[in-house]
Amino acid sequence: MTPIVAFETALQFLIVIYAVSPIFMLLVTQVCLAAIETFIDDGTFF
Secondary structure, X not given: OXXXXXXXXXXXXXXXXXXXXXXXXXXXHHHHHHHHHHHHHHOOOO
C-alpha cells in the first residue's frame, strides 16, 4: 500500500465524516430535545 493511496483513502474518509456529521448532530439534537420534553411533561426533571 503506497502512501499516496493511503492519503486518498484518508481524504475520502474525512470527506465522508464531514458530510455525515451534520446529519448525525441533527439526529442527536432531535433525540435530546425529545428526551427533555418527555422529562418536562412527566415533571420528574424539574
